[in-house]
Amino acid sequence: xxxxxILIKPIITEKxxxxxxxxxxxxxxxxxxxxxxxxxxxxxxxxxxxxxxVNTITMPGKAKxxxxxxGVVRGRSSSYKKAIITVADGEDIDFFGxx
Numbered sequence: 001x002x003x004x005x006i007l008i009k010p011i012i013t014e015k016x017x018x019x020x021x022x023x024x025x026x027x028x029x030x031x032x033x034x035x036x037x038x039x040x041x042x043x044x045x046x047x048x049x050x051x052x053x054v055n056t057i058t059m060p061g062k063a064k065x066x067x068x069x070x071g072v073v074r075g076r077s078s079s080y081k082k083a084i085i086t087v088a089d090g091e092d093i094d095f096f097g098x099x
Contacts, residue, residue, distance in 0.1 A: 006034045006042040010095050026093050030083045039083045050088040057082045
């Protein structure tokens with residue numbers, strides 16, 4: 001599997017920002033079939049940091065419904081895999097560059 005297809009995008013939420021500030025952990029949306037070793041290598045190559053640990057979570061899809069003129073439309077959101085990366089002390093990942 002190609003290194004750039006493993007990491008889909010970083011997850012930037014209030015909770016993930018709090019993890020970054022407090023613990024030095026970063027959250028990524030990753031490919032469902034990737035494992036912890038592949039994720040670690042991809043992050044180290046892309047961001048030039050030392051990864052100390054990788055935790056993965058498979059988030060289940062949820063049932064969604066919305067009301068429209070023609071009635072209630074029911075559907076499902078897709079499931080996805082999330083990885084929480086811990087980097088070595090003193091290192092950080094800059095997602096935004098110089099904003």
